[in-house]
Amino acid sequence: MSIRSLLFLVILLAVAASGQAAADGAGCPPLRGTGDLGMVIERDGGAVLVVEHSGRTILGRVDGLGDLSHAAAVFSRDGRHAYVFGRDGGLSKVDLLGLRLEKRIVQAGNSIGGALSSDGRLVAAQNYEPGGVKVFDAETLALVADLPADPGGPAPGVRSKVVGLADAPGNRFVYSLFDAGEIRVADLGDATHPVVSRFAGIGRQPYDGLITPDGRYYLAGLFGEDGLALLDLWHPEAGVRRILDGYGRGEQPLPVYKMPHLRGWALASGRAWLPAIGRHEVLVAEAAGWTEVARVPVLGQPVFVIARPDGRQLWVTFALPENDRIQVIDVPTGAVVRTIATGPAALHLEFTPRGDEVWVSVRDRNLVQIYDTASFALKAELPASSPSGIFFTARAGRIGF
Amino acid sequence: MGAACRIVGGFVALVWCVAAPGPGAALAPGTPDRLETLLLHDCGACHGGSLKGGLGRPLLPAALTGRTEETLATIILDGIPGTPMPPWRALLTPADAAWLARRLLKGSTP
Numbered sequence: 433m434s435i436r437s438l439l440f441l442v443i444l445l446a447v448a449a450s451g452q453a454a455a456d457g458a459g460c461p462p463l464r465g466t467g468d469l470g471m472v473i474e475r476d477g478g479a480v481l482v483v484e485h486s487g488r489t490i491l492g493r494v495d496g497l498g499d500l501s502h503a504a505a506v507f508s509r510d511g512r513h514a515y516v517f518g519r520d521g522g523l524s525k526v527d528l529l530g531l532r533l534e535k536r537i538v539q540a541g542n543s544i545g546g547a548l549s550s551d552g553r554l555v556a557a558q559n560y561e562p563g564g565v566k567v568f569d570a571e572t573l574a575l576v577a578d579l580p581a582d583p584g585g586p587a588p589g590v591r592s593k594v595v596g597l598a599d600a601p602g603n604r605f606v607y608s609l610f611d612a613g614e615i616r617v618a619d620l621g622d623a624t625h626p627v628v629s630r631f632a633g634i635g636r637q638p639y640d641g642l643i644t645p646d647g648r649y650y651l652a653g654l655f656g657e658d659g660l661a662l663l664d665l666w667h668p669e670a671g672v673r674r675i676l677d678g679y680g681r682g683e684q685p686l687p688v689y690k691m692p693h694l695r696g697w698a699l700a701s702g703r704a705w706l707p708a709i710g711r712h713e714v715l716v717a718e719a720a721g722w723t724e725v726a727r728v729p730v731l732g733q734p735v736f737v738i739a740r741p742d743g744r745q746l747w748v749t750f751a752l753p754e755n756d757r758i759q760v761i762d763v764p765t766g767a768v769v770r771t772i773a774t775g776p777a778a779l780h781l782e783f784t785p786r787g788d789e790v791w792v793s794v795r796d797r798n799l800v801q802i803y804d805t806a807s808f809a810l811k812a813e814l815p816a817s818s819p820s821g822i823f824f825t826a827r828a829g830r831i832g833f
Numbered sequence: 834m835g836a837a838c839r840i841v842g843g844f845v846a847l848v849w850c851v852a853a854p855g856p857g858a859a860l861a862p863g864t865p866d867r868l869e870t871l872l873l874h875d876c877g878a879c880h881g882g883s884l885k886g887g888l889g890r891p892l893l894p895a896a897l898t899g900r901t902e903e904t905l906a907t908i909i910l911d912g913i914p915g916t917p918m919p920p921w922r923a924l925l926t927p928a929d930a931a932w933l934a935r936r937l938l939k940g941s942t943p
Binding site for chain 2: 475476499500501502519520542544560561593595610637639655656687688689690691752753777795796818
């Protein structure tokens with residue numbers, strides 16, 4: 433081998449080595465799964481933090497999502513994409529692995545949340561203005577169906593705000609009409625020909641709704657009355673019935689400084705645990721017959737009552753002025769076992785998929801706190817600008833999330 | 834929401850005197866920041882973080898034409914019965930409510 437050809441070989445090897453180094457570095461990130469990914473809404477900046485809960489780190493920030501002052505998110509089946517619903521009617525599709533905003537449309541004037549269909553192909557947004565539900569292709573965000581929340585009849589133009597949108601098996605979406613006091617079920621089995629069933633007269637001012645983990649029962653919380661409206665989706669012909677009727681027993685409710693949220697609600701040990709509106713109580717209903725069996729006194733008006741995934745604990749956030757603390761209820765005894773001072777404006781919490789840890793957004797401290805749910809020890813704090821909703825991709829596999 | 838407007842009208846006369854800030858009710862230093870935070874986050878929970886409306890009606894100046902500072906302060910303190918608008922009197926002073934009312938009518942921090 434000549435000196436020249438030896439030199440050539442050395443250069444060739446050097447180039448190959450540097451190419452490998454580049455492939456291992458920033459140019460081609462290592463493969464990773466999506467099962468431990470998540471997202472924290474930064475409500476002031478119109479941005480989301482992409483996080484992972486195995487190592488409790490922030491992977492990056494994606495901005496340009498518009499007004500996220502009341503934002504919610506759902507995930508694609510594979511956990512790679514998040515669909516973020518912004519207050520300004522924006523629907524954003526975020527690539528969690530690519531850390532980028534893949535697509536954004538403004539689909540309404542004022543929106544509040546959404547849901548993914550059971551086949552994962554449709555994403556539905558619930559809108560205040562114009563009131564209704566719009567359904568989009570989850571891949572392209574092209575409009576598939578527009579379902580106005582108008583009452584029909586003599587005043588077809590008056591639309592109702594839509595709340596409590598939930599996905600049900602069979603590519604159905606269930607939602608409530610705040611102004612009209614209705615529950616509607618939209619069947620998008622044939623997405624181009626949606627069939628909407630209406631259940632009127634469910635009670636005054638439904639403010640949110642939830643669906644049970646099996647996708648069978650839909651409950652709408654009523655602001656204007658003490659009670660909830662229940663629809664059995666296995667027997668829709670039986671209509672809507674009232675449960676926990678008159679739970680206030682005629683007492684004057686307290687001022688409600690923040691509407692409770694029912695999505696992310698708790699079903700534990702065969703009992704449903706629900707925030708009482710205008711009361712410092714968590715209502716406990718036996719889930720087989722939906723009758724009240726107990727109440728748990730708590731320190732303020734509950735906003736979120738969320739069960740740890742194993743159902744042994746419930747973690748509760750509160751409305752003003754008690755929103756600087758959260759409480760933990762022990763399910764077997766039905767008693768508060770811990771009060772944690774988080775600092776002002778603890779807005780939301782999300783458990784890791786098996787519940788070993790819980791992430792809590794503390795808006796006015798610009799922090800996400802991570803607690804061990806067995807010892808209640810504060811394990812880590814992550815900086816976030818006015819954090820609100822926290823959403824982990826484990827939601828992708830759950831009905832109603 | 835038409836019914837709500839009518840109810841408000843009745844309430845304005847009833848609690849007219851409450852809205853005027855009393856002597857010594859001056860805002861403490863730093864309070865405007867606190868009130869601005871409350872407005873955008875806590876009022877914003879229903880009225881939208883940019884105040885353009887949500888479950889509650891829009892609170893931008895264009896949506897408040899014809900409303901007086903006193904009317905708005907009264908609504909803030911006493912709420913609107915029959916709607917989700919709560920009375921904030923337990924958390925806010927009349928001076929706080931008057932500041933918020935001016936802030937809303939002006940469209941920016943006074």
